[in-house]
Amino acid sequence: MKAIHYINQFFGQIGxxxxxxxxxxxxxxxxxxxxxxxxxxxxDIEVTNTIVCGDNYITxxxxxxxKEIFAFLxxxxxxxxxxxxxxxxxxxxxxxxxxxxxxxxxxxxxVITSMNEENPGVEEYKSVAYIFKGGRxxxxxxxxxxxxxAFAKKIAKGEELLPAAQEGYFPRGIRAExxxxxxxxxxxxxxxxxxxxxxxxxxxxxxxxPAMEKIPPAEPLKDLSxxxxxxxxxxxxxxxxxxxxxxxxxxxxxxxxxxxxxxxLPEGVFKTIHAGFDPxxxxxxxxRGVPVDAMRYFEKQGKIGKLYDYFYVTVGTGTxxxxxxxxxxxxxxxxxxxxxxxxxxxxx
Amino acid sequence: MAKEIERxxxxxxxxxxxxxxxxxxxxxxxxxxxxxxxPLGDPELSKEAEWQLRTSRVGAALDALATKVEEPxxxxxxx
Numbered sequence: 001m002k003a004i005h006y007i008n009q010f011f012g013q014i015g016x017x018x019x020x021x022x023x024x025x026x027x028x029x030x031x032x033x034x035x036x037x038x039x040x041x042x043x044d045i046e047v048t049n050t051i052v053c054g055d056n057y058i059t060x061x062x063x064x065x066x067k068e069i070f071a072f073l074x075x076x077x078x079x080x081x082x083x084x085x086x087x088x089x090x091x092x093x094x095x096x097x098x099x100x101x102x103x104x105x106x107x108x109x110x111v112i113t114s115m116n117e118e119n120p121g122v123e124e125y126k127s128v129a130y131i132f133k134g135g136r137x138x139x140x141x142x143x144x145x146x147x148x149x150a151f152a153k154k155i156a157k158g159e160e161l162l163p164a165a166q167e168g169y170f171p172r173g174i175r176a177e178x179x180x181x182x183x184x185x186x187x188x189x190x191x192x193x194x195x196x197x198x199x200x201x202x203x204x205x206x207x208x209x210p211a212m213e214k215i216p217p218a219e220p221l222k223d224l225s226x227x228x229x230x231x232x233x234x235x236x237x238x239x240x241x242x243x244x245x246x247x248x249x250x251x252x253x254x255x256x257x258x259x260x261x262x263x264x265l266p267e268g269v270f271k272t273i274h275a276g277f278d279p280x281x282x283x284x285x286x287x288r289g290v291p292v293d294a295m296r297y298f299e300k301q302g303k304i305g306k307l308y309d310y311f312y313v314t315v316g317t318g319t320x321x322x323x324x325x326x327x328x329x330x331x332x333x334x335x336x337x338x339x340x341x342x343x344x345x346x347x348x
Numbered sequence: 349m350a351k352e353i354e355r356x357x358x359x360x361x362x363x364x365x366x367x368x369x370x371x372x373x374x375x376x377x378x379x380x381x382x383x384x385x386x387p388l389g390d391p392e393l394s395k396e397a398e399w400q401l402r403t404s405r406v407g408a409a410l411d412a413l414a415t416k417v418e419e420p421x422x423x424x425x426x427x
Contacts, residue, residue, distance in 0.1 A: 059366060060383060091384065094366060123372040215351050217376035217417045218359035224414045232349065232360075235387065281386040287402070288389030294406040304410060314349070328352025335358055342413040344406065345350050347364040348384045 001156040003047045004076060005034040006069075006083040006099050008092045011138075012052030017278045020091075022054030024065055026072045033141055037082060040149035044156040045080060051099075055091035058098055066102050078109065080152050083129075085114035085144035086121060088136045088318055090276070093121025100129040110155050114144040117170075118320055126170040133168055136318075171208070223305075227341040230308035232331060234316025234347040235282065235289035236274030237265065248275035250318040254327045256334070260309035264293035276317030277348060290346060308340050316347055350375050361409040361423070363387060371420050377412040378422045379405055401427045 009019045011032050027050040030038055038047035051069060058065045081103045083096035093115045100111035114134035115122050122131055130151065134144040147168045154161060164171040184192075189206070196203040221227045238246060244255040259265070265286035272282040272289055287293045295307045312331045316324075335343065350360045351374045362375040365387060370378050381387035388402045408425035415423070 056384065090369070091366075094369065120366070120369040120372065124368055213351075213374065215355050215374055215376065217419070218354050218357055220359060220416045221414045224410060227413070229410070229413070232353070234349065277385040279385070281389065281391045284391065285386075285389055288386040291388045291402055291406050294388070294403045297403060298407065298410060303407070324349050325352050328349035329356075331349065332353045332356035332358060335353065336356060340358065343350075343353055343358055343360040344409050344413075345353070345360050345362050346381070346387055347362065347370075348387055 001045045001079040002077055003041065003045050003080040003082055003152065004049050004051065004073065004078045005030070005037055005047050006051045006053070006081070006096065007032060007034065008058075008086075008089075008095060009052060009054040010092075012050065014052060014054070017276075020054045020056040020278070022052070023057055024051060024053040024068045024072070026051055033085075033145065036142065037145050037149060040145060041152055041156075044153045047082070048078070049076065053095065053099075055089075055095050058095040059091050062098055066099070069099065069102075070106060073103065073107065078107075080155060081107070081109055081111045082148060082152070083111070083113040085132075085134045085141065085148070086116075086119060087134055087138060087140060087144070088116040088119050090120050090317065093119035094124065095121075097121040097125030097129065097131075101125055104128055110152070112148050112152055114148050122170055127172050130167075130169045130172075133170065175207075221342050225302055226305040228306040228308050228339060229295065229304050229342050229344060230335055230338075230340045231259075231290055231292065231295060231311040232343050232345045233290045233311065233313045234319070234345075235313065236272045236315040236348075237270055237282065237286045237289045237313055238273055240269060240271050242273050246273060246313075246315055248273045248315060248317075250320070251315040252323055254312055254314035254331065256310040256312045258309060259292050259307070259311055262292060263296045265290060274315050274317060274348060276315075289348070291344075295344070305341075308335075308338065359413050361412045363405065363409050367422055374420075376417055376420050377409075377415075378420065379409045379412060379425060380422065381405065 009022045034050040086093035086096045096113045104111045111129045114132040132147045193203045270286040272279045282289045299307045350362045354360045361377040363379045364370050365381045404427035405425045412423040
């Protein structure tokens with residue numbers, strides 16, 4: 001069986017963030033981590049080609065990118081498609097998800113990738129792709145490719161595929177009926193479960209309902225022209241000396257900065273410390289990330305009552321959901337104490 | 349962050365590039381931005397055109413705050 005492997009500009013050895021607009025490149029052979037993957041899947045599978053594409057290009061020009069990728073894949077013969085591993089890189093994960101979903105729909109072959117549980121690509125694409133549970137960063141390359149390769153080999157050899165939890169990928173939301181697992185009928189299993197529950201022992205339901213917490217929308221503002229609005233951002237825009245030493249990635253804190261006397265965020269006074277994108281454009285005009293100038297304009301126009309005197313900011317790359325939730329709670333407390341009515345939250 | 353602020357009862361408009369990601373993490377009011385490195389601007393545009401772009405998107409985000417929504421909603425902007 002043959003396979004094709006999709007990776008981003010960084011792992012495709014084109015370059016970093018400055019090359020994230022790279023259009024798809026189709027290699028006749030393999031480069032980078034494709035070679036490791038190929039070594040692990042042979043002799044059952046041969047990885048024949050590497051496709052490399054920039055993360056910005058695939059996420060912002062999806063239609064064009066997929067058209068080019070399809071034009072290439074249409075000429076190839078393959079029975080399995082790989083992407084990543086994408087670790088915790090958000091746009092890379094979403095890019096892998098976009099390509100896997102499109103390839104699955106067009107060619108109906110198994111699509112296999114790997115991401116960290118915090119990667120936003122997991123939530124969005126786990127139902128269409130086998131997304132294996134991966135590490136946080138590229139040092140996990142070998143550890144993350146290993147289960148992708150092992151699973152692909154099982155597919156190639158026609159072996160029995162086990163439920164998600166046993167194989168190691170994120171559940172796809174598919175319920176497969178397994179009649180009498182281990183020869184134990186349902187009535188026995190449910191009593192076993194009940195006894196375990198009564199004895200306070202751990203047990204596992206057979207019908208797992210994934211928790212996806214939704215927050216009901218807050219009530220709208222009654223009168224925008226009387227409202228105090230705060231700017232909150234994950235763009236990493238801070239005073240140039242980054243006085244609170246907020247981390248450029250995997251942030252563990254947030255800052256708040258006084259804008260009460262400013263009509264915009266001047267270059268050289270503010271900059272972004274975000275390590276997840278090319279900072280040049282935002283450093284040149286920090287209002288591109290935190291639009292103080294536009295908010296001040298609407299305040300002067302009377303469209304809003306007041307722009308709150310401080311903006312709140314952290315860095316949104318590699319930041320765990322646990323920290324993001326903590327920041328949100330802390331900031332919400334401050335906003336309530338200051339009688340802020342609503343928030344514009346800019347993210348990158 | 350948006351989720352916890354909204355949970356406390358303060359309406360939030362999330363301005364971001366990857367709208368589908370915002371939807372899956374539970375944002376309720378959304379306006380799409382231009383790109384990741386420059387959400388509310390574009391170094392390729394003239395100053396006037398960039399200002400129009402920024403005020404248009406921020407204006408749409410403000411209007412969203414005063415609009416009742418029942419489910420995750422993306423608010424369009426003119427520019």
